[in-house]
């Protein structure tokens with residue numbers, strides 16, 4: 058009874074609560090912790106973010122968001138407080154703290170790429186109330202940070218530098234009200250956040266590249282200024298060398314000046330205590346300039362790259378390494394050029410730009426014009442940070458809404474809504490709170506944004522300490538699941554941190570998380586030490602430094618009251634210890650790890666090394682749809698090379714949507730999940746036009762070998778209209794049509810590779826016959842290869858095949874010149890294009906028909922969806938004119954495709 062197919066829907070509902078099979082299944086990963094069905098529903102309602110960001114964009118969003126005024130404008134205060142050596146030490150030590158936090162968070166996110174991991178993980182592993190409290194303060198902190206960056210933009214426009222010898226002044230900035238600039242940039246930042254996330258990601262990528270270039274240039278510049286012969290208008294006549302690190306200056310600054318909020322000197326602490334307080338103050342500041350790196354995980358729910366489950370590992374590692382190295386180097390090089398007692402970093406100076414050690418360094422080296430350029434870059438940097446901070450805030454608010462934590466339903470419903478994958482309302486509400494920017498130093502009396510923003514940076518300490526604590530609980534949960542859980546062997550890797558399929562095992566855990574947590578708590582307790590050093594006690598600094606703690610506690614308490622009233626016995630930790638949405642790495646090979654096939658120096662090893670540096674090409678097909686003729690010509694050239702080489706290539710950037718691919722995989726799994734008797738009811742019989750079910754081991758791809766260890770379903774557009782499984786049919790046919798169109802587009806490119814018109818193959822593609830095939834490969838027992846492969850070695854028959862595989866891996870293509878089987882690593886959403894025999898014949902076998910096979914050694918279920926494009930049965934094939942030459946084999950033949 059075919060109607061029983063529908064009953065599998067309820068089986069799928071439970072999928073969200075079980076550990077999922079690996080790889081690209083993670084596209085089912087819920088964005089709010091529900092099952093895939095719920096995601097479907099949300100999708101229909103437009104509540105879903107879109108997974109469109111790729112790895113480079115994720116990296117750059119975090120990079121762009123972190124590098125802001127912390128380093129550029131306020132690092133001078135570190136130098137003044139701790140001395141050159143002390144400042145560098147502070148950046149290094151705090152770098153270890155932040156990288157402990159980021160790797161703890163990154164490891165959990167790599168295993169479970171959920172929406173807003175910052176709040177989701179504490180919710181699961183610590184306490185629901187803590188999770189929500191973290192969500193709220195995290196959101197608020199990002200909003201205020203965004204506002205603070207906007208104020209920095211306005212302050213940078215009001216640029217003036219006057220040290221008695223050099224005078225720089227941006228007249229426009231000085232003559233206009235900062236409120237005007239705040240308004241202008243607020244609008245710009247909101248607009249940027251409204252654009253579809255795909256373009257936002259691309260913009261961020263460009264901005265990130267500019268920032269990386271700038272900061273690298275800054276470091277090199279500082280180095281050059283230090284060693285080169287000073288210019289005639291420099292403030293010094295000999296190269297500075299290590300002058301500011303030697304006597305009378307020194308490694309540490311032993312005098313710490315306690316100042317009140319207006320910069321008036323209150324007292325000086327000297328000696329060992331002075332050094333200690335100085336380094337401590339520098340540490341707190343350095344830590345704050347690192348905040349923002351956590352953004353790398355906020356993008357998890359919008360990342361298509363995360364389906365390649367090691368992308369998070371690479372992203373979190375890269376961000377820590379890049380930022381810590383760049384910051385430390387930049388501070389180090391600049392510290393040789395600016396003395397610790399320079400008045401502009403000790404409270405004087407006419408504008409925020411004048412406080413920057415980099416501007417001071419270039420002005421004193423006799424390059425004031427460069428100072429202007431730097432200020433412009435700092436302005437740009439702050440503006441882009443503001444945009445990133447708003448991005449994070451909106452995503453967190455959106456998640457809070459999905460969790461029903463944003464008050465009345467009529468508000469929550471709106472905050473959940475997304476348009477084109479962007480949570481517009483969440484952006485607007487967050488932007489509205491950014492109006493606190495007008496509280497900044499705009500001339501308005503009682504401007505207090507600075508305090509607000511400093512207590513927000515303190516909030517990050519709470520969030521980070523919570524994340525480390527969460528990691529410790531997560532670590533314990535994994536341990537328990539591994540020891541006491543009743544897990545099938547195929548899932549063992551999910552709980553085992555040492556298993557090669559565990560996505561990201563960060564080093565030295567749990568120690569690192571413990572260190573991160575203790576360090577953040579100490580920073581939290583002592584960050585407001587300045588308040589205690591003044592007399593009378595500085596109440597404003599004290600409140601700004603500690604207010605976040607009671608607010609955090611209050612948020613937790615209000616959650617408990619709302620949920621349990623004053624029934625204190627129920628206030629204990631509520632956690633699910635839920636290991637849902639786990640993913641595994643799709644192959645035993647760790648990404649980024651270089652493994653040689655042979656010991657010693659061999660040609661194969663050399664080849665592997667080259668492949669490691671320049672991995673085999675994945676072609677971005679989107680240029681075919683664009684207007685860039687040069688890029689298109691490049692694509693055509695690369696396709697041509699692939700056709701001539703091995704007869705296969707992989708493409709991304711096609712128009713088949715991830716949702717449709719996901720839906721089709723869903724259909725595939727549902728079908729193969731049916732009882733055998735059900736599947737056999739539509740068994741493919743030899744005269745059923747190549748449609749229907751093909752049972753396990755009933756086909757032999759490689760003549761003379763054992764039958765294929767796979768089962769299949771052949772589909773075409775002739776499913777009866779009254780087919781009972783409507784959704785299955787709709788999705789399958791929608792997918793069929795999309796593939797048909799893609800095949801036509803690929804033929805257009807193939808025509809171009811032969812210097813024909815794009816339309817050359819139209820007679821072949823119009824009215825073509827094609828077959829969609831769903832395949833299922835059960836895991837192949839290790840060491841039983843002689844009992845048959847998943848698919849025996851074969852070449853496809855007709856024209857081209859477009860293959861979509863899940864993340865399990867197992868497809869191999871023969872590299873004819875070397876005789877080696879190459880693994881075709883799964884790339885999420887990409888199509889492998891195989892040229893088949895008929896087509897190869899038409900090219901006089903210049904274009905290869907590739908030999909390929911499948912061995913599913915992963916220990917996991919593998920699903921794949923080939924689409925065989927046969928071509929129009931009436932098309933008369935013959936050797937194409939382009940390939941007619943003296944050695945051609947098909948001179949006398951013309952034939953029709955079978």
Ligand SMILES: O=C(O)CCC(=O)C(=O)O
Pocket residue numbers: 832848853860862868909911921922923
């Ligand atoms: O399942 C795969 O990855 C390949 C299948 C295949 O080559 C075929 O069906 O012709």
Ligand SMILES: [Fe+2]
Pocket residue numbers: 851852853858909
């Ligand atoms: Fe094939």
